[in-house]
Amino acid sequence: MLIRSMLIGVFCYLGALSVPWAGGLTGGWYTLSRPLVSGMIVGTILGDIQQGIIIGVAVQAVYIAMITPGGTMPADLNFVAYPAIALGILSGSDPKVAVTLASTIGILGTIIHNFTMVTNSAFNHMGDKAVEAGDLKGIVRANAVYPQILTFLVRFIPTVIAVHFGAPYIDSIMNSLPQTVIDAMAVLGGMLPALGVGILLTQIIKDYSLFVFFLVGYIAIVFLQLNMIALAIVGACLALIHFKYSSTADTNEEAIL
Structure with a gap:
């Protein structure tokens, strides 16, 4: 020892x-x-x-x-x-x-x-x-x-x-x-x-609305019992959707201005 x-x-x-x-x-x-x-x-x-x-x-x-x-x-x-x-x-x-x-x-x-x-x-x-x-x-x-x-x-x-x-x-x-x-x-x-x-x-996290992603991960692990690989795929998909639509919204705002 x-x-x-x-x-x-x-x-x-x-x-x-x-x-x-x-x-x-x-x-x-x-x-x-x-x-x-x-x-x-x-x-x-x-x-x-x-x-x-x-x-x-x-x-x-x-x-x-x-x-x-x-x-x-x-x-x-x-x-x-x-x-x-x-x-x-x-x-x-x-x-x-x-x-x-x-x-x-x-x-x-x-x-x-x-x-x-x-x-x-x-x-x-x-x-x-x-x-x-x-x-x-x-x-x-x-x-x-x-x-x-x-x-x-x-x-x-x-x-x-x-x-x-x-x-x-x-x-x-x-x-x-x-x-x-x-x-x-x-x-x-x-x-x-x-x-x-x-x-x-x-x-x-700068915007408290982004806590929803944390809650989705919590639900996926605790209730849906997904493994880490599945959770990583879900997270990547959500990140891509968020990036795409937030980028689109910013572009539209710039076009209006």
Whole structure:
């Protein structure tokens, strides 16, 4: 279990902000730290790919619209993506309960994120002094070496400790909780993905009448029970119809003017 915990810790580090080894932000933060991707990775390491993907999809829906303006991070998605999903798999609980656990750990992870940012400011001062002294190696150490060592330590060590030593405690805690508490966590875990999708819709939809397309998709999945391929075809047809008739309406308005 220690080796698997260490592997998860390495991936947690590779997916962190400002880590260049996995293709920078594109390959690291925006790929490895997406719960949809990390769920598959963690599930593969722990030997339960199906459960990892199920939990990853549910957690991804919660944070699908999360942004970090000006470095402000409402939840540390990196810790959500790896130690939280790993503990969710190891707990053997319902995916909805795992979503609640992941959200809690993500909020706690902001403490480590803020500690990292504060400490990195000290490295900036070291870099300034190295520039004044003309110390090229000192500049490299302050900008590339020390921050990476700190990031590795604050990502790798907590992840290994949480996954390796925390799994039995999580399991025992879940078994000791009353059923009413577990049911409440399941309800909350079911609401959080809906909240994430709702936030995303409010960001990308300018005209509220376009919500009808979302409702059509919901009806197609829940009531008509269409698979994803059929839903994609229906969506493409609706998009083509909307584009054609909206373009025609704009052309007519321009002709009148």
